Amino acid sequence: MTEGLEALIRRQPLFDDLSEADLKHLAGCARNVKFDAGEIFVRHGEEADRSFLVRAGRVGLVVHGRDIAETAEEGDLVGWSWLFPPYRWHFDAKALTAVRAIELDGACLRAKCESDPRFGFEIAKRFLYQAHRRLEHTRLRAMDVYKGPLT
Amino acid sequence: MHNPRTILSHSDLGTLFATLHAEGRHTIGPTVRDGAIVYDRLIGPDDLPTGVVDEQAPGRYRLRHEGTRRFSWSVGPQSFKRWLHPPELRLFRATRTERGFAVEKPEAPPPLALIGARACELAAMAIQDRVFLGDVVDPHYASRRRDLFIVAVQCDRAASTCFCPSMGSGPRVSRGYDLSLTEVVDEAGHRFVVEIGSEAGRALAAKLPLHAATTDADAPERASAEAEAQIARRMPTDGLREKLLGAVASSNWDDVASRCIGCANCTLVCPTCFCTTVDDVTTLDGTHERVRRWDSCFHPDFSYLHGAGPVRSSVGARYRQWLTHKLATWHDQFGTSGCVGCGRCVAWCPAGIDIVAEAERLAEDA
Amino acid sequence: MNDPWVPTPMTVREVVRETADTVTLTLDTSASPFAFAPGQFNMVYLFGQGEVPISISGHADRPDELVHTIRGVGPVTRPMLDLVPGDVLGIRGPFGTAWPVEEARGTDVIVVAGGIGLAPLRPMIYHLLANRRDYARIVLIYGARQPDQMLFVDELHHWRGRFDLTVEVTVDQGTEDWFGPVGVVTRSLARARFDADDATVVTCGPEVMMRFVVHEAVRMGVPQDRIWASMERNMKCAIGLCGHCQWGPDFVCKQGPVYRWDHIAHRFAEKEL
Structure with a gap:
């Protein structure tokens, strides 16, 4: 089972260059999860103790109200609040379709990262990259570029 | 083309105007208005500036009276551009029809003669020719330009703001004109040395009361040298x-x-x-x-x-x-x-x- | 002499309302066939109102009709939203450069459109599909502000149903009934599968969007000389005489609007040029 997880994680570009040992280490904190369409599996304000690496389907992130602020699809990492106190979700995550994902246990990962800073940096780099891309996209979106016409 | 220089007496300027008018042309040239020399439609030589010179500096333009010359000023606020590329021009008129509209193009303007075009004006015209007569031809510019008759004038004086030599555009008028005039005033009288620059110029000159230039033949070169000597401003054109x-x-x-x-x-x-x-x-x-x-x-x-x-x-x-x-x-x-x-x-x-x-x-x- | 300033009247044959503020007008050119290349634009004149540059959004293989997709935002284009078949518009054109349909042959073609930028790219898409065998993968990525502001929705559905074309539509702001991706086009581009070193990227949309698209494409490994973008500048004449659309040494109406990226990258980076 654990070995299958490693292959599934390896298939995602974010982790495809992780060393065998690190991948195994990471997989030790992982498990397969499935959500039905419409299921809200992360709720704003609740304890953030997990991350999700989406394998299939579409996840909607709802920051406030009912509208979807952004979606996450295959290869995207959802949730990094487990890294920072007070470890609380600041969005809702809703399965817009049936979703398959790899759930990473926050406490487990945190402990491994703390005890092995080299491994910790490998993991942190990947989370940071996701955050960096998300920030880039958010900046572009903040400009509301389509408000003007283009003929 | 053999171009003997001839003399047009100042008192015969009216004949120049009349000859151009007889060809159906409107004569456009310098006249004093609102304290400046502008280019407008002229009836005859009386409309030309008389004994007016200009003083120019950055942010400054003044006219003052001096002598009796007609063309001893440099350039005013206007150029002849406004007569070839008018500040306001109707491109078309459209009227509503039952389901759409019908377009009516403007009439072609009468042919013009420009009087008193200096070297920089002609250089500017040559530049606008490239703009408006390039791969896309502006029909409005083209129709005005095609029938143009140009009476150029050689500068014998420059303003402090002039820098035509460094742009290679003056002060000497050497091409792009039909007739050119160099104004001479001395004990012998008030006259113009006439140079012929085109076949149209030659044809028109044949209708003017011109007489042979003897001692005045080098007046155009002398005027240009005099003007150029007054020009200190230089554009750093290198690279x-x-x-x-x-x-x-x-x-x-x-x-x-x-x-x-x-x-x-x-x-x-x-x-x-x-x-x-x-x-x-x-x-x-x-x-x-x-x-x-x-x-x-x-x-x-x-x-x-x-x-x-x-x-x-x-x-x-x-x-x-x-x-x-x-x-x-x-x-x-x-x-x-x-x-x-x-x-x-x-x-x-x-x-x-x-x-x-x-x-x-x-x-x-x- | 043919007067390049005077429009030719043409009759509206069909009106399709795309969104609340956008219509597609089909003009009848059966009496006098109208030839153009994908990416080119026309000056469109509305009697009594004025004239605006509008890219051609129809099929270049159909010279009997001329199609424009117009967003009603100004004093000239807003009344165009109310036109009905039988009304008459004045047309001058076609003007400007075209999408690289020849240069793209044999490569993967990635079409990235934002907002109304899909309109000038539609003739390119028509060409790619009409000559499908000349191209390898075809990917269309389309971003809009909101689901209800997307153009050519029926056509997008139809294209998405094809086996020989990948279509990804994304919006900046999701709504409750939107189940597609929410995010910027660059996110969709980054996920798209194609051979970056043998791809042609064509993009049209707001300048900021195009800048990010090119940035992403280059990051993915697409050479700068395989990327084309369509520029927008103020245009009054479209024949290089009014001076408005100048951009460095270019008149965008003549040397543009479609540019190869390596020719304009340095200029694109300059502010207020």
Whole structure:
């Protein structure tokens, strides 16, 4: 089972260059999860103790109200609040379709990262990259570029 | 072409006008109005300036009386551009029909004769020829230009704002004219040395009461030398295009912007600036007219984009566009500089901004 | 002499309302066939109101009709939303440069459109599909502000149903009934599968969007000389005489609107040029 997880994680570009040992280490904190369409599996304000690496389907992130602020699809990492106190979700995550994902246990990962800073940096780099891309996209979106016409 | 120089007596200037009128031409030339020399339709020689000279400096233009000469001034705020590329021109008139509209084009204007065109005016005309008679021909410019008769005049005096020698455009008129006049006033009288520049010029000269030039034959060269000796201003043309293109990020643009008020005077007095906009006017009877008007890259709306606003929102960016276009990218577009060194933009800038000084500073920067 | 300032009247044959503020007008050119290349634009004149540059959004293989997709935002284009078949518009054109349909042959073609930028790219898409065998993968990525502001929705559905074309539609702001991706086009581009070193990227949309698209494409390994973008500038004449659309040494109406990226990258980076 654990070995299958490693292959599934390896298939995602974010982790495809992780060393065998690190991948195994990471997989030790992982498990397969499935959500039905419409299921809200992360709720704003609740304890953030997990991350999700989406394998299939579409996840909607709802920051406030009912509208979807952004979606996450295959290869995207959802949730990094487990890294920072007070470890609380600041969005809702809703399965817009049936979703398959790899759930990473926050406490487990945190402990491994703390005890092995080299491994910790490998993991942190990947989370940071996701955050960096998300920030880039958010900046572009903040400009509301389509408000003007283009003929 | 063998071109013996001849003499037109000052008292026979009227015959020149009458001969041009007899060909059905309107005569356009200099006249004094509102304290400046402007180009307008003239009835006869009485409309020409008499004993008027100009004094020019950055941000300054004054006329004063001196002598009896007709052409002993340099350039006024207008150029002949306005007669070939009018400030306002109806592109077409449209009237509503049952389901759509019908278009009516404007009538062709009468043929013109320009009187008193200086070397810089002719150089500017040659530049506008490249703009309007290139791969796309502007029919309005073309129809005015085609039938033009040009009576040039040799400068014998320069303003402090003149810098035509460094632009290679003057002061001597050497081509692009039909007849040229060099004014001579001495004990022997008031007269013009006439040079012939074209077949049309030769044909017209044949109808004028000309007599042989003897001692005056070198008057055109002497006048040009006299004018050129008065010109100290020099555009640093060496590698200027490359230097300006390299100065896109220069802090000098901000410096100019702190002085420039964005009034667009420089573009309006420039004899080569060609930018226009269009206005759509509907009259009470439902007729619609599309009118082309001079525009200026100094207007914020010039580069306006819906949803994005003006591309060049700062004065510095607009000045950079004007100067860089005039002295650099004009070469890319039309194979020539857009500047003829007439100095109008220097004199008529209310802030006294001097294109030569700015170009020098930017070139040093690069 | 043919007067390049005077429009030719043409009759509206069909009106399709795309969104609340956008219509597609089909003009009848059966009497006098109208030839153009994908990416080119026309000056469109509305009697009594004025004239605006509008890119051609129809099929270049159909010279008997001329199609424009117009967003009603100004004094000239807003009344165009109310036109009905039988009304008459004035046309001058076609003007400007075209999409690289020849240069793209044999490569993967990635079409990235934003907002109304899909309109000038539609003739390119028509060409790619009409000559499907000349191209390898075709990917269309389309971003809009909101689901209800998307153009050509029926056509997008139809294209998405094809086996020989990948279509990804994304919006900046999701709504409750939107189940597609929410995010910027660059996110969709980054996920798209194609051979970056043998791809052609064509993009049209707001300048900021195009800048990010090019940035992403280059990051993915697409050479700069395989990327084309369509620029927008103020245009009054479209024949290089009014001076408004100048961009460095270019008149965008003549040397543009479609540019190869390596020719304009340095200029694109300059502010207020």
